Amino acid sequence: xxxxxxxxxxxxxxxxxxxxxxxxxxxxxxxxxxxxxxxxxxxxxxxxxxxxxxxxxxxxxxxxxxxxxxxxxxxxxxxxxxxxxxxxxxxxxxxxxxxxxxxxxxxxxxxxxxxxxxxxxxxxxxxxxxxxxxxxxxxxxxxxxxxxxxxxxxxxxxxxxxxxxxxxxxxxxxxxxxxxxxxxxxxxxxxxxxxxxxxxxxxxxxxxxxxxxxxxxxxxxxxxxxxxxxxxxxxxxxxxxxxxxxxxxxxxxxxxxxxxxxxxxxxxxxxxxxxxxxxxxxxxxxxxxx
Numbered sequence: 001x002x003x004x005x006x007x008x009x010x011x012x013x014x015x016x017x018x019x020x021x022x023x024x025x026x027x028x029x030x031x032x033x034x035x036x037x038x039x040x041x042x043x044x045x046x047x048x049x050x051x052x053x054x055x056x057x058x059x060x061x062x063x064x065x066x067x068x069x070x071x072x073x074x075x076x077x078x079x080x081x082x083x084x085x086x087x088x089x090x091x092x093x094x095x096x097x098x099x100x101x102x103x104x105x106x107x108x109x110x111x112x113x114x115x116x117x118x119x120x121x122x123x124x125x126x127x128x129x130x131x132x133x134x135x136x137x138x139x140x141x142x143x144x145x146x147x148x149x150x151x152x153x154x155x156x157x158x159x160x161x162x163x164x165x166x167x168x169x170x171x172x173x174x175x176x177x178x179x180x181x182x183x184x185x186x187x188x189x190x191x192x193x194x195x196x197x198x199x200x201x202x203x204x205x206x207x208x209x210x211x212x213x214x215x216x217x218x219x220x221x222x223x224x225x226x227x228x229x230x231x232x233x234x235x236x237x238x239x240x241x242x243x244x245x246x247x248x249x250x251x252x253x254x255x256x257x258x259x260x261x262x263x264x265x266x267x268x269x270x271x272x273x274x275x276x277x278x279x280x281x282x283x284x285x286x287x288x289x290x
Contacts, residue, residue, distance in 0.1 A: 005076045006033045006083075009040035016043050022266060023236035026280070027137075027228050030087050034136040037080045042099060042129060044077060049103045050171070059107075063100050066093075090135035090142070095128040102128065111174045115210070118161075118177050123150060126157035130218070137229035145221050152218025152233070156240050158211035162204055163243055165254040166194070180206055194255035201252045208244050215241055231277045238269045 013036050014021045024035045048059040056075055057065070065072040069085070072078035085091055102124025112118045130149030134142025142149060161168070161175045168175060174191060181191065186199040215237055222230040239261055246259035274280065 002079065005080050006036060008076045009033070009036040009080055012036075012043055013039040019239040019261065019266070020236060022270075023239060024232045027232055031136055031229065034084055034088060035133065037077075037084045038129070038132050038136065041077055041081060041096070042132075045100055045103050046125075049106045059100060059103055063097070066096060066100075088135050090140065091132070092135075092141075095131035098124055099128040099132075106173070110172055111178070112176070113178045115177050115180060118175060119154065121175070122154040122157040122161075126153035126160075127151070129153045137233070138225055145224060148218050148220050151214040152237060155211045155214030155218055156237075158207055158214070159240050159243050162207055162211070162247060162254060163259050166256055166258075169194070169255065176203060176207070196251070196253050196255065204247065204252050204254070208247075211244065212241065227277060227280060231273070231280050234273055234276075235270065238273060239266060242269065 010021075010025075010033070013024075017039070020035075020039060025032060027035060044055065044057070045059060045062060048055040048057055048062055052058065065078065066081070069078065069081055085093075102121060105121060105124065109117075109121075112121070127150035130151075130153035131142075131146060134146065134149045138145075165176065169191070174188075176191070178188070180203050181187070184199045184202045186195070186203060190200070219234065219237060222233060225233065242261045242265060243259050246261060247254060250257040250259055
C-alpha cells in the first residue's frame with residue numbers, strides 16, 4: 001500500500017479529531033492505519049452533508065463509488081479503502097452503507113421528536129463506526145461484542161450532540177428530542193433563544209445519563225480485546241466522557257461555548273489509564289500530547 005495515501009488519512013484524523021487520534025495512534029500496524037482509513041472515510045461522508053461546498057463528492061456520489069469500490073478512482077480514499085478490506089477480511093461493507101444512510105437523514109430530518117428516533121440516528125451515524133472498528137481492533141469479526149461496540153459509538157454521539165447544540169442550531173438542526181424538552185417544560189422558542197436554565201440543565205442531565213449508560217455497556221468485555229486495542233478504546237472513551245465535565249464547567253452553556261478537554265487533562269487521563277496497562281508503557285508514551 002502506498003504509504004503517502006495512508007499518511008493522508010492519518011492527517012485527516014489528526015486534524016479532525018485530536019482525541020481519537022491521540023487514543024488510537026499507539027495501536028500496532030496495520031490496525032493503526034486501518035483506523036485512520038475508517039476515520040477518513042467517515043469524515044468524508046459527514047462533510048458531504050455538513051460542508052458540501054468543501055467536499056469533493058456529494059453523499060450520493062460517495063455511495064455510488066463505494067458500491068463500485070474496485071473500480072473507483074479520483075481520490076486517495078478509494079485505494080485506501082481497497083487496502084482496508086483486503087487487509088481485514090472480517091470487515092463488512094454493511095456498516096459503511098448504514099453510516100451513509102444515517103448521514104442522509106440529516107438532509108431530511110432536522111428536528112427530533114422522540115428519544116427512540118434519536119437513538120436510531122445515533123446507531124446509524126456512530127454505532128456503525130463501532131461495527132466498522134471491531135474487525136480491525138480484534139482478531140475476529142467482533143460478533144460476540146458487537147452490542148458493546150455499537151453502544152460505545154452511540155454514547156459518543158450523544159456527547160457530540162450535547163457539545164454541539166449551538167453549532168447544530170446554527171444549521172437549523174435540533175437533535176435534542178422534543179419529548180425530552182416537553183417533559184421539562186422547555187419550549188422550541190426557548191431552544192431558538194438559547195435559554196440556559198434549570199429546565200435546560202435537566203434535559204442535558206438526561207442526555208448525559210443516556211450517554212454514560214451506553215459507555216458502561218461499551219466498556220464491558222474489554223478483556224476480550226488485544227491489549228493495545230483495549231487500551232485505545234478505554235482512552236478514547238475517557239477523553240469523550242470528560243467532554244461532559246467540560247460542559248458542566250461551562251455551566252451548561254452549549255449554545256455559545258464549546259466544551260473541550262485540555263491537553264493537560266488528557267495527559268492526566270493517559271497517566272491514570274496506562275497504570276492498568278503496564279506492558280504498554282512504550283506505546284502509551286507515543287499518545288502523549290506534544
